Amino acid sequence: MTLLMLLFWLIAGGTLQMLVPAWRHMGQPAFPFLLGVVLYAAVNKKARYFVLTALLAGVLEDSLSLAPLGYSACAFLFAGGIALLLRRDFFADKARIVMVFGAAGSATATGVMALLLRMNGLVDLSRGDIGRRMAGAGILGAVLMPILFGLMRGLERRLGLGEDS
Amino acid sequence: MKDRRWIALCTIALIVLAMMNLPDSASRRVKGAVRDGISPLQAALRGGVRELREILRYIRGIGDLALENRALSEEIVYLRGEMRMARELERDNQMLRDLLGFVKRSPHRLISCEVIGRDSTGWWQTVRLDRGAASGVAEGRAVITPAGLIGRTVAVSSHTADVLLLSDPACRVSVRLARSGVFGVVAGLGAKPGEQPACRMDYISRAADVQEGDEVVTAGMGGLFPKGLLVGQVRRVVPHEEGLYQTAWIDSAARLGELEYAFVTATMDDLAGARIMAPDIPPGDESGSREGEEP
Numbered sequence A: 001m002t003l004l005m006l007l008f009w010l011i012a013g014g015t016l017q018m019l020v021p022a023w024r025h026m027g028q029p030a031f032p033f034l035l036g037v038v039l040y041a042a043v044n045k046k047a048r049y050f051v052l053t054a055l056l057a058g059v060l061e062d063s064l065s066l067a068p069l070g071y072s073a074c075a076f077l078f079a080g081g082i083a084l085l086l087r088r089d090f091f092a093d094k095a096r097i098v099m100v101f102g103a104a105g106s107a108t109a110t111g112v113m114a115l116l117l118r119m120n121g122l123v124d125l126s127r128g129d130i131g132r133r134m135a136g137a138g139i140l141g142a143v144l145m146p147i148l149f150g151l152m153r154g155l156e157r158r159l160g161l162g163e164d165s
Numbered sequence B: 001m002k003d004r005r006w007i008a009l010c011t012i013a014l015i016v017l018a019m020m021n022l023p024d025s026a027s028r029r030v031k032g033a034v035r036d037g038i039s040p041l042q043a044a045l046r047g048g049v050r051e052l053r054e055i056l057r058y059i060r061g062i063g064d065l066a067l068e069n070r071a072l073s074e075e076i077v078y079l080r081g082e083m084r085m086a087r088e089l090e091r092d093n094q095m096l097r098d099l100l101g102f103v104k105r106s107p108h109r110l111i112s113c114e115v116i117g118r119d120s121t122g123w124w125q126t127v128r129l130d131r132g133a134a135s136g137v138a139e140g141r142a143v144i145t146p147a148g149l150i151g152r153t154v155a156v157s158s159h160t161a162d163v164l165l166l167s168d169p170a171c172r173v174s175v176r177l178a179r180s181g182v183f184g185v186v187a188g189l190g191a192k193p194g195e196q197p198a199c200r201m202d203y204i205s206r207a208a209d210v211q212e213g214d215e216v217v218t219a220g221m222g223g224l225f226p227k228g229l230l231v232g233q234v235r236r237v238v239p240h241e242e243g244l245y246q247t248a249w250i251d252s253a254a255r256l257g258e259l260e261y262a263f264v265t266a267t268m269d270d271l272a273g274a275r276i277m278a279p280d281i282p283p284g285d286e287s288g289s290r291e292g293e294e295p
Helices: A002-019 A033-044 A047-064 A071-090 A095-119 A127-158 B002-020 B024-068 B073-105 B268-277
Strands: B109-118 B126-129 B142-145 B148-156 B161-165 B172-177 B183-188 B199-205 B215-218 B230-239 B245-252 B261-266
Touching: A002 A033, A002 A047, A002 A127, A002 B024, A033 A047, A033 A071, A033 A095, A033 A127, A047 A071, A047 B002, A047 B024, A071 A095, A071 B002, A095 A127, B024 B109, B024 B126, B024 B148, B126 B148, B126 B261, B148 B245, B172 B230, B199 B230
Parallel strands: B148 B230
Antiparallel strands: B109 B126, B109 B261, B126 B161, B142 B148, B142 B261, B148 B161, B172 B183, B172 B215, B183 B199, B199 B245, B215 B230, B230 B245
């Protein structure tokens, strides 16, 4: 059931990702819908669900763009992996903490992605551009994650799905 | 317990490494399959957004009329609705006539496509078209509108194609000025489509005659872009204090932020390949292509 739920959110996240254009300011970061699903799985679900979600979300995100296969999965696994390691000590289901996790996760995933793309000469970005974009992604992550987490948790409660982290 | 964790970590790392190092053909096949799978949804969503925009425009019209005269609002709304529909039909009619005329005038074989999406990651300036290899679209082909060049195809699946727009820094086009014949290279500025200027022209000789408003057309060198396609107009010329060159800021001729339709240039081989992939398409049936004509 957990897997079906995550698949549903991945499809929903991918759809929203296609529909909502990147933010015009702060280096044009994308709204991190798919990353939101990955982070949710990282802090609320078993590790194997998180890994599977990150891999699937990565394939979906790379297929929506010109990025080579595997780049987004790498970024998602890195950002989500840190969240997974920190969740026992720091994570609590409070909006403020979700905001911090969202901002940090989004900025980290953007940084890893930028690094991979730049290392392979796929984008021509200066350090300033990358920094600006990471900051922009952080802001979007902070705004979006509490909403996404709330929606996902709300649906799980309605369906009677418990915690399985 | 620790061993199991290490094994899991190594397995994940191996999977990611394998994904990143997949052979190009396998990677394209996977991405193409996902793209083809989601393209109907993407097209439907784009259609839905367009409809929604129309409805909102219509509702706004109703609100204005109600303020003017409540008693006559129904009639006015009805008439306005009729007029709006007539105007839309007229606009569509005119656009289709223009497109048809453009296809007939164009010396290239063209495949007409609808724009179904934009790059949502923000790393590139791209749009997605609803036609792919099955319709004769190949990678590295020029993509144009009646207004001018918009970019080139970079990733083609069976039923979709991604176009790298002129505004992307990775899109470089060899060009010349139509008036003076001066050569240069146009590269995107990375600006979001809609924010002008979209690109700049580099490597213009310092002594060359460049004026604001000069038309920039493709030079046809390198074989990627056909010769003589309109790229844009010079907005501003910036001479370098030192060095051999000057730079010109270019307004793209096509409105890159408002693309609905586009044409992909195709060779006879591309179209022949498409017929092999989809044998049920009769020759000359690819909309927009000029199958019947001699090269």
